[in-house]
Every structure is written in C-alpha cells, then in structure tokens.
Amino acid sequence: MHRFFIEPRAIDGPRATLAGPEAHHLRHVLRLTAGEEIELFDGSGTIYRAKIDQLGKAVELAIISRQRFSPGTPALFLAQGLLKGRKMDFLVQKATELGVTGFLPFHSAFCAVPALIKDAKSSRWEKIIMEACKQCGRPIPLQMAAVSDFGTLLAATAHHPCKLIFWEKETATRLAGLAPLPPHPSIIALVGPEGGFADTEIEQAVQAGFTPVSLGRQILRAETAALSVMAILQYLGDNL
Template identity: 50%
Template sequence: MRRFFIEPGQIRESSAILAGPEVHHLKNVLRLQPGDHIELMDGTGNTFLCVIESLDKDEIQTRILAKNREESPAIRLVIGQALLTGKKMDLIVQKATELGVHTLQPFRADHCSRQDIKIHKEERWDRIILEACKQCGRPVPMFCPQLTGFEELLRLGEASQIKLIFWEKEEHQTLQTIFHSPAGEPPALPCQVLALIGPEGGFSPTEIEKAKIAGFIPVTLGKRILRAETATIAVMAILQFLLGNLARNP
C-alpha cells in the first residue's frame, strides 16, 4: 500500500486532505483513483488508513477508515557518523532510517577526505529520509542535524547513558561484553545510546584519547576489516537488536 506524509493540520476527525508535492506524485505518477486505499503518516507517530474520495487539482480528499499510533522506542539510538566520500552518506542515511535510528549526526573527523557538505546534500538527505520512511512504514522521520565538529559531538554525549566509539585498534571490548554481565544477565538498559563511527581512514589517536576522556568506550567489531559504510550498517543493526528495537510491537 502506498504511503504519504501529511501535515497534522490537514487531518480531521473522519477525513484528511492531502496537499502539496505529494498530490502530483499520487495523481500523475502513481495514477491512483477514487476508491484506492492509501496510508497517511503525520510525522508524529500516527498512521491513517484512508480511502481516496476525490482528486482535485491541488488536493486530494480522503476518508479515514482506521488510525494506528506507534510510540517511539523506549531506548533511543544516536549514531555519530563521520563524513564519508561519494554517495556513501546517502546509503547510511537511508539504512539508518530503515533500521529505526533516532538521530544520525554527521560530523567532521581528522581523517575525513572532506570537511564540509553543501546545502543541497542536506536537502537530499531529508528527501532520502522521507522516502525511506514511506518504504519501511516508519511514521516518525529520523532526525539528521546539521554537520558538527568532533569536540562538539563529544559534548552532545552528555545526554547518553552509554557512549561508544568504534575503533579498529581496540582488541578486547566488544558489544557483547558491554551489554551482557558475567552472570549472563543483561544490564539495566539505558534511555539513549550514542555510537561514534569514523571515516574511511578511521579515528586519529588524538580523537580516541579525547573520546576516552569524555567517557566513551572503545569497541571492536572483530578481526575483519570492514568498509566504512559496512561497519556503520553492522553497528546499527547489532545495537538495535541488543536494545530490543527490532522486535515487533505487541
């Protein structure tokens, strides 16, 4: 079923009016007709099953058949991602959205090949997030703030109960040792986990030391050398599993 985002103000008790750019896509690209069913998401967690009643030039009238509310996960996963080259960041933005990451914070690292991004890339990331939400049925878009520096990112970690930095030279500390006690019982789960992932060249020794001082735990993903984008996707999937965020709602 096709999904579209709608402004909360366009929703009434039993009807909803879809307007804006989505109208052209629904009418002229998908060629949906009155009687077709669609899902409308208001960006706050509400999803509405609707039937199209009429198509006008600038808006589409729908009747609401059912409403579903999806609450945000109790444990938020925040990913700090160093800038990657080419279109790798586009892939990370898409997969982070699909995997339910709460926030993806891009940042500059010492070994980044580029130290800045153009405004149009941020706008493209916003579009990628919305399209990924429609594809996977995520009702609340992922938050992707503006590019920041490494030290600013470390200060943002004060809001997280578990702070991780993935480092290829770490030899002992793994996600399993962090999230499971020696007795086999999982520790008390946090409200927010922040994981930092470096660029293609990895983190510099200076960055690792600064992160340690700020309370970040260096973590290894194992003996294999992973591409930067592979490492990020693996980290997101493993952490979401450990945090219980991949389970179906009851």
C-alpha cells in the same frame, strides 16, 4: 497499500487534505482514483488509513482509522564521520530502515571530504529519509542533525548514558561482550570516516565518557562498520 506523508495540520478530525508533491505523485505517477484506500503517516507517530474522496490539485481524503506508535527503547543514535561519494546517502537510508532514532554527521581529522556540507546535500538526506519511511513503514522519521566538528559532537552527546566509539585498534572490549545491554534510555554509537580516528580523538572521546569498542579482527570499511553497529545494537536492544 501506497503510503504518503501528510502534515499533521492537514488532518482535521475525520478529514484530511493531501497537497503538494505527495498529491502530484498520487494523481499523476500512481494514477490512483477515487474510492481507493491509502496509508498516511504524519511524522509524529500516527499512521492513518484513508479513502480517496475527491481528486483535484489537492486530494481530499476520508480517514477510516488511525493508530498511534511510540518510539522503541533504547533510542539509538549513530554519529558518523563524513564519507565520500554516496556512502552517506546509503547510511542515512539504512539507518532509517533499521529504526535508528538520530543521525549525527561530523567532520574529524581523517575525513576525506570537506567539512562544509551544502544545503542541497542536507535536503537530499531529508528526502532519502522520507522515501525510506514510506518503503519500510516507519511512523517517525529519522532525526537528522547538522554536520558538526568532532569537539562539538562530543559536547552535544554529553547527556547520553551509554556512549560507544568503534575503533579498529581496540583489543579489550568487543561488541559481543556488551550483551546483554543494560537498560539505558539511549545509546550513541560513534563510527569514524574512511581514515578512522586519530589517537588524540580517541583520547578526547574517552575523556568525554565514550567506551572504545572493537568490531573484531577484520578491518571493516566505514560503511560496513556503521551498518553492522546499527543492526547489532538494534538487535541487542530488542528493536529488530
């Protein structure tokens, strides 16, 4: 069944109106017709099954059923150092598919890309998130934070009860040793850019309450490390 995003304000009891790019996609790309059923999600956790009533510039819909979903716990937040090329796009997509709650991009000492991210890239990430939600059936989109510097990131994550920083030089604590996870309401996982973390950044993170964790003997690419961390922590948190 085809899936579309709809603003909550566009739903009025048993009726809904789909407008803008989503209506254009329904009519001119998918060429759906009156009487066909579609699925809607409003970004707040409600999924609707609806029937197409009238096709115009806006599409008029009749709501057939609705179902409310709650976010899984623990809520997982990925703090990711900026990566080159389209690697960040890839991770934003996969974080959405894996049910990660929030994505916090940051610039640190060894980032190979500029700290300034143009609005166009942020807009592209939001589009990637919504398309991934449609594909995977996720009812609540990934929360995308603005790019911050490393110090600001540490300050912004002070409230998280479980804070992990993944570092290739760590030898004492491995991710497998964290199982089973304590019943934390949220976890933040900090993964560095291609150049990794400076020793001073690890010291700052430890002072801010982060626990350094190893992903094993192999040195993983940054995007491989992030993908592994997301999947394993979601599994350990019973969210996969």
